[in-house]
Amino acid sequence: MGEGYKLNVYAAFIKIYIKTKLEYRFSFFSDIFLQIFTFSFMYLGIWILIDNFGNINGWSFYEVMFLYNVNLFSYGISGLLLWIPMKQVEGLVHNGDFDLYMTKPMNILLHLISKNFTHPFFGHIILSIFIFILIFINMSISLNLFQVLMFCLSLFGATLIQISIMIIGGSINFWLIKASTFLDIMIYGLRGFISYPISIYTHSIQFILTFALPYAFINYYPVMIVFPEKSSEMLFNKYLSFGTPVIGAIMFIIALRIWNIGIKNYQSTGS
């Protein structure tokens, strides 16, 4: 079976999913709007802070917003694909329904993500695209071709990092029972650190966010490509700003490894 076939299956599944969801049209669209509202409050909070203080560690409102937005965009795409599937793993493993996926002639991860598509995350993507446009209108950023290409590649890398985080968070369920809180911490708790430039933290936290849990590669380092004038505060090494695509690829390979080991480790509980 070629890759093309898999994509066809995925497309067919998604089409059915969207069709069933659109049966409840009101619900479908209000799910998306709720997300847009929710994250608008985040931006409102950033605005209130910077309105009072002028800047945070030298970062202006639009700069912090840009930083946050890279996170939101990559989170939106990975959430669209993976949020519900990874949340489901806890329950599937707990009641043994995971067997169903083990017996199908299809890649388990792919099957899992084909069956569920977390449509509320369209809200994240729509809002973040809107904010990107808003920032480019208001900030007069001039980029050369290299910067544009590098930044797009980094966005892709950032998305891979977010995807990897979700897969690892979901995989934990193969070892621990009722571990969905773990996924919450990996996503919400640790991500809280990268809502603002990591230069505000102590050196040890910066080190952890760069080398141990590379969340800083999601937004802080790639954003340095767009704001080269910030490189004076660059932490560790200035070449780290080009690291995101590489880190993304490495993380993705590690995440798939962990997922596969987890599946081998899975012992059915149901009957």
Added chain:
Amino acid sequence: MGFYFRYTINVFQQNSIYRTRFILQLFYSILNLLVYISIWTALYSTSKFSNPQTLNLNEMINYVVVSTIISSIVSNNIIYMIDNKIKTGDIAIDLIRPIDFSTLLLCETIGRNLYQTIIISVPIIIISSFFFEFSPPNPTYLGLFIFSLLLAFIINFCLMFLFGMLGFWYLTIWHLDQFLNDIIKLFAGVWIPLWLFPGFLSDFANYLPFRLIYFSPITIFLEKVTIEEILFIYMQQLITVVFLVLLIALTWRKGIRKIVIQGG
């Protein structure tokens, strides 16, 4: 009455089984607190900040610590619980029991939150007093704070219950939880004091009941309000409770006819 007491104790014990979950939550709270403290430290160190009700950095750190403690005491998962009960059809069983559904929910929340408070608040208080110079106010204000905190707990319970009932009409409501939490995070002044809000936003926040859960109790804790102002806060909290209880009763009577029982 004896029954409800025993039920609460049961829930308390039941929760201790999920110890890992609460310990992870404690870890989460500490991370969050660390982020808030870092942000405020960075903001205070860089700029020309001046505000009439200025808190100094130490007071600001106390502000977010108290807020974290309040969060562990008042926050509940009622929306998620109701969502789950509707989805699985368990709500039918709760409804035919000869006990009041809302009281049952209240007992469940008290039992769970007692456990949550002990396992989260206590370590946070200890850590904060060692590392962040966290200190309680004088005993009078501490007492006044605790009373307002109890009212805050009830307000939060009523709010979540009210929104949870939207599930009777709307079926899935899990992401409503996140939405409500994010509104509260901003407009209750969970980590940005409402004093910093510009004119129109501060007016808006004043009209919403959320500030009575976090901001008002915190101002008492920080001794930033006079006794008269505290009495006024109590009055607002009480009126909000009465108003919410009426609204719940009304919604309940309408919703119970709407509800779709799933499963068999």
